[in-house]
Amino acid sequence: MISRLVTKAALIGVAATFAIAAPASAAATPTLSGPEEVKGYNQFTMTGTADPNTTVQLYETAIGWNDMQPAVNYDAGGGPVTATADSEGRFTIRRWLDSGFYFEVRQGSVASNRITVYSRVEVTFWVTSNAVGTLVAQGSVHPGQPGLPVRIEKQSASGAWTSVATTTTDEDAAFSRTFTGLARGEHTYRAYVGPDNTQGVRADYSNAHTTWVDGTTTPTTPPATTKPPTTPPVTTPPTTKPPTTAPTTKPPATTKPPTTPAVGAIQFTRIQYDAPGTDTGSNGSLNTEWVKLTNKTKAAINLNGWTVRDQQNIVYKFPSVSLGAGKSIFVLSGKGTNTTTHRYWGRAGVKGYVWNNGGETAYLRNAANTTIDSCTWKTVSPGYSNC
Secondary structure, X not given: OHHHHHHHHHHHHHHXXXXXXXXXXXXXXXXXXXXXXXXXXXXEEEEEEOOOOOEEEEEEEEOOOOOOEEOEOHHHOOOEOEEEOOOOOEEEEEEEEOOOEEEEEEEOOEEOOOEEEEEEOEEEEXXXXXXXXXXXXXXXXXXXXXXXXXXXXXXXXXXXXXXXEEEEOOOOOEEEEEEOOOOOEEEEEEEEEOOEHHHOEEOEEOOOEEEEEOOOOOOOOOOOOOOOOOOOOXXXXXXXXXXXXOOXXXXXXXXXXXXXXXXXXXEEEEEEOOOOOOOOOOHHHHOOOEEEEEEOOOOOEEOOOOEEEOOOOOEEEOOOOEEOOOOEEEEEOOOOOOOOOEEEOOOOOOOOOOOOOOOEEEEEEOOOOOEEEEEEEOOOOOOOEOO
């Protein structure tokens, strides 16, 4: 009996020893994966794995800083960015990208692999012409990176591209160049925006854009000079005796008041109601939303007090600016330096866009609030209307 009790006790002790010594299973190291690059200022998705029903925290740093810090949840007004793995141990994280970044997730002191996501620029570019022999090439870059190198190229008749100007993106990530002395006809341009390798920003081309340019007019041949007579003409003296008193001055004719421009005198000739690319609210993006007005008469018209407005009564009011016969003027939604050919609404932010993409009517009214022209569109595609 004693031997059996000892044996039983020993077995109990051995079992207890094994129960105490058995370690808990270690947490799996989380993993993270994502795209190699993101074009423009856009959201993208990262995926990863971790122990089921556990939470990971996102860490990130811009490539230019290389200083890994907890990511901030800007969509929630602050705080960390976290994700909880599902029952199969998978999680997703959505993030905006405005330059190249490094990312990793952590569970306590355990960190996942580090991934790199590059930013490829999205170039919005357009060309306009509203003066003889002149073309304006403008563009903006997303994400809004200032100081990027820009090369503007022109396409030849053979289809080859040649660099015609260089510049850099300004503080609003926009750029502009004016070309003069151009021949009459269609001209096609595109823009190449170079990289910033220190920030993980990659280069790209814009789409090509074509516009018609009215070339310089051929000078009129002066009339032939009339050969003077060989002998001076004989002047016959007047037979009427000059009056001894001053003649009565004839009163000046009454000046006819200027005619008020008729309906249709100035017309919408194009509206770019859908700003190309993502509506980021940057000034460069806002200025890709614009209206073009053209004077259809044979006389200049002063636009002082005239307005452009939408159906929600967002109004742009012209100062004293003269629009020449047959000339055009652009009204851009963002901010810029006003000229006789380009006016700026001065709006800002994501709520600064004026025109509804899905359907809208634009109105042009004179200073007396008479509607001179309107333009209506009903579909998103193609993003513009020739009215």
